[in-house]
Amino acid sequence: MRRVAGAVLVALLLVLAPLAGPVRAADGPAVKLSAAQAGAGGSVTVGGTGWRPRTLLMVLVCGRATPARGVIGGTNSCANGDGRAVTTDADGAFSRRLPVAEPPVPCPCVVHVATVTGAEAEADAVLEVAGHPVAPLPAEPSAGRLAVLSDTRLTGSSGLLTWFGAPPSRTLVLTVGNTGTGAIENPVFRVGTAHGVFAPEWDERQWHGTLAPGKKAQVELPVELSAGAHGDYTVTLKYAGRVLAEQPWGVGRPWGVTLFWILLCLVVPTALFRVGMAVVDRIRPRRPGGTGHRRRPPRPAARLRLPLPLPRSRTAGPPARTADADAPTPTLPWFTPDAVPGGPAGRPSAPHDDSPTSPTTPTTKGPA
Known part of the structure; x- marks a missing residue:
């Protein structure tokens, strides 16, 4: 029975061994x-x-x-101008032709x-670029x-210039x-800022100091976005390839812009x-004899208003003739020449000697 059980166990291991390889490969x-x-100048298929x-x-x-230490210096150590983009298929696989650049x-x-x-994920494959110089890597980090x-x-906090589009900083x-x-001496941190679902943009920040084993220290690292940035951002801190912290950052819109x-x-x-109206006023034709400017209409002449004549007494004789008797009667705007107050046609007294149609008739007075 022991031999039979051992044979069955070995058979199961042989059957499951091929299946274990793909499962481990799919872990990353x-x-x-x-x-x-x-x-x-050549190319390889990735x-x-x-x-x-x-x-x-x-x-x-x-x-x-x-592959063990990753890319030292981030994308600053890469030929970014000759990179290629690719999208994985439904199974998470891809194939892309890549030009080789130094x-x-x-x-x-x-x-x-x-x-x-x-989510961030990366992988590396060794490539020997023929003719490109080779230099040893920096020393391994300390323990x-x-x-x-x-x-x-x-x-x-954001200042007034940030409200007008200056780069936000924290x-x-x-x-x-x-x-x-x-x-640990003078550790170099990587600070990344990601907007929404996009991958972070990394910058290296060095903290000057020595941290002995079992000691702690407060670290302050500057973070700055591009000009006019607004929306929801995520600040990520990495050291030695490990993510140490993530912090959300909501940036207001620059309403000043x-x-x-x-x-x-x-x-x-x-x-x-x-400016257009000034040009039109310059180039429009002038009137003959004018200066080209619009003239104001003349003001109406002042109208002469005469006082009304005082009523005469019934017993009084005809009014004495003066030097102004022969002057023409002024014409008022609301009267006709024959209806001027105090004139010949409008006077309530008897006709005088100047009237051509009515002769002067003596008035007969009775006894006193």
């Missing part, structure tokens, strides 16, 4: 090349498996890197594949190990401790309209 992304060596389905990847040739730093070189959107001991926070503050067995464009849209058309 992998990259393979069609050739391990190529010269600048294939990958184990990636997330329908994910956008960036494929680059990078120097100063190994990276800006010496080899050892790798083909570096990393995600552009979503120290950093760990975050307190919650990270972003300090600082300070990432956290307390770290050395949990390793060796001292919007106000500037609104005022510009109002002021410029108004100024153009005024």
